[in-house]
Amino acid sequence: MVTITGKSVFGGVSIGKLLFYKRSEKVIKRTHVDDLDAEWKRFQEAKDAAVSQLQGLYDKALEDVGEANAMIFEIHQMMLEDLDYLESIENIIRTQEVNAEFAVATTADNFAKMFSAMDDAYMQGRAADVKDVSERVLDILCGVDTGLKEMSEPCIIAADDLAPSETVQLDKSKVLGFATQFGSANSHTAILARTMNIPAVIGLGEELSPEYNGKTAVVDGFTGTIYIEPDEETMKEMTEKRQKDLDRKALLEQLKGKENVTKSGRKINVYANIGNVSDLGAVLKNDAGGIGLFRSEFLYLENSDFPTEEQQFSVYKQVAESMAGKKVIIRTLDIGADKQVDYFGLDKEENPALGYRAIRICLTRPEIFKTQLRALYRAAVYGNISIMFPMIISVDEVKQIKEIIAEVKEELRSEGIPFKEDVELGIMIETPASVMVSRELAKEVDFFSVGTNDLTQYTLAIDRQNNKLDRFFDPHHPAVLAMIRMAAESAHAEGAWIGICGELGADLELTQEFIDMGLDELSVSPAMVLPLRNRIRECD
Known part of the structure; x- marks a missing residue:
């Protein structure tokens, strides 16, 4: 049994298989390009495709989590149309005579560093957004798929952390809980967990390794602990703890419609x-x-x-x-x-x-x-x-x-x-x-x-x-x-x-x-x- 402790962001106990969110594996290489107009056009087509994808995500999020939470995908679309961002990519393609992938990756790194260095907390938060939208364009340019394979059964989602564009694509009916290496109590993963009322633990660090993919795990959202391949005693204890929590919630359900009145x-x-x-x-x-x-x-x-x-x-x-x-x-x-x-x-x-x-x-x-x-x-x-x-x-x-x-x-x-x-x-x-x-x-x-x-x-x-x-x-x-x-x-x-x-x-x-x-x-x-x-x- 492996025991890892992090920080709880929503209480409860979930038991199931760990499913790691796998991002596309792609290597961005710098290559020389002769036809610069064609390369710039290739980027523009990838960018337009990314904007179209983000519009689809906005429409889905609108149904799932409401307009305010869906707004992030409108912001991401605007980021892809930002003139400074586009000019940086075009400048790198034309002056360095390089491929669009290299230009996008370089611009993303530069902008993320720039945002992270700002004193304004809101602007610091844009660093993750510019990386997220750039990854989407890179996936299209490289021709790779992202995200989870079909979730065939309910499972605990594990990841380093999840971007809004990633959480919105999850089949919410099959998510038992979240366990992430990083993130904060205000991260999108934490907010989603609280909205869905499911156990979640963040800040587990790199001890939460992808090698545990498919293993049985228990997320104890009360203590901020995850048990991977729990022993018989721990499984018995956690099963009882989960049942007590479910019984408590069932009792509370009976209070619906009743008044908030003292004795x-x-x-x-x-x-x-x-x-x-x-x-x-x-x-x-x-x-x-x-x-x-x-x-x-x-x-x-x-x-x-x-x-x-x-x-x-x-x-x-x-x-x-x-x-x-x-x-x-x-x-x-x-x-x-x-x-x-x-x-x-x-x-x-x-x-x-x-x-x-x-x-x-x-x-x-x-x-x-x-x-x-x-x-x-x-x-x-x-x-x-x-x-x-x-x-x-x-x-x-x-x-x-x-x-x-x-x-x-x-x-x-x-x-x-x-x-x-x-x-x-x-x-x-x-x-x-x-x-x-x-x-x-x-x-x-x-x-x-x-x-x-x-x-x-x-x-x-x-x-x-x-x-x-x-x-x-x-x-x-x-x-x-x-x-x-x-x-x-x-x-x-x-x-x-x-x-x-x-x-x-x-x-x-x-x-x-x-x-x-x-x-x-x-x-x-x-x-x-x-x-x-x-x-x-x-x-x-």
Whole structure:
């Protein structure tokens, strides 16, 4: 038996054969070319074929994972039409008199290095994309096939890591789990695993070798461990563990349709946090009472330019209609800090967590803010939409927001465009400043939602992105809990309701304490809705 430990990105136990994702093996050689026009034409034909393939992948992804997740294939198509990219390839072919394969591979390496060297996290992420699209063109030029052979039986997919174009081609009904050598908790593989609710372990390193292809394996997504050819005792233990997990999920399924009510009769709203439209299925499947946080910045992160009013309206309308009258709280764009978008043209900051982000961008660039607000007020006609503003630190900011909203309403009214006049407004409580003036803020808004991730970061003066500080980052710190209690008291004193949409809302150890504080709502990942309902029903 071989035991390899990595990092869990989704819990559960899967047992099956390992199937390694095999990429095409091709050797790119530099060869001299005489007919340069013909070679450039050969590249252009391969590029056009790649664009056509990517359009097919976009159409498939649209059905499988929704528009927001399919957007990556539109971005890849645009990359293949990028003038700088094309000019580099043509220049290498013509000046060095070489074959198209060599020119594409060289350009891909150069661009990937260039992107990786940038300070901007978004641009660093483009390095993998340029390699991915270039590999596709190279496969066409070399005449090789890529990907998995037909999956004849359910199996555990193993790989170094998987690109979006690779995961979308998988037969999802036959994927038992994922095991990858590399990747991060935010990699496409990890996101897909969470969306599909299947066990996944990343960061297993090169110990996860292709020589194990076809071997029986167990992925323990709870501990981040994979067992290859497990012995009898381990197999028995893992089979029992898997059955217990399945039994637990079956019990939770029985909670569907039931209320989130404590033993003493107190009702708590349990909503779901989502990042894009493709997560709606998980919200409905897990019987969430509504959406407590829709992260609208994903519309900006997945676009190559500012999303238009119509693009945003279409997405917000779809979410509102799909939730059929249930509450949908949409947070206005929270760009900045760890979420960078190149077309915003944001300067590099020494301390971006304390910098130009979220509502600070919206209030200083009202043209961006107004576009989003117009789309939101128009979409509110089609469902129960509430609007929430992030990173608030003062009453003045809320008053400025209301002034801009008044302007937006007047514009829509004068243009004869239907919109909902009375939309519930709320703010994120994620700074100590907002807690300290929460009584005054509660007079201005309908609700608070506590962003515990940032509130913990700012209260403890600890960068939550810094892995070296993990041992000091304590969301259970008495100061953090005191902040939440204070915000709750302020909200209720002024007739507003209060919830939590940060990670702490799913911490079942604190559920009883949150109920004691008087919190009205907890918003968690869709997979945590039923476990949280179960915990609430156990509370006094």
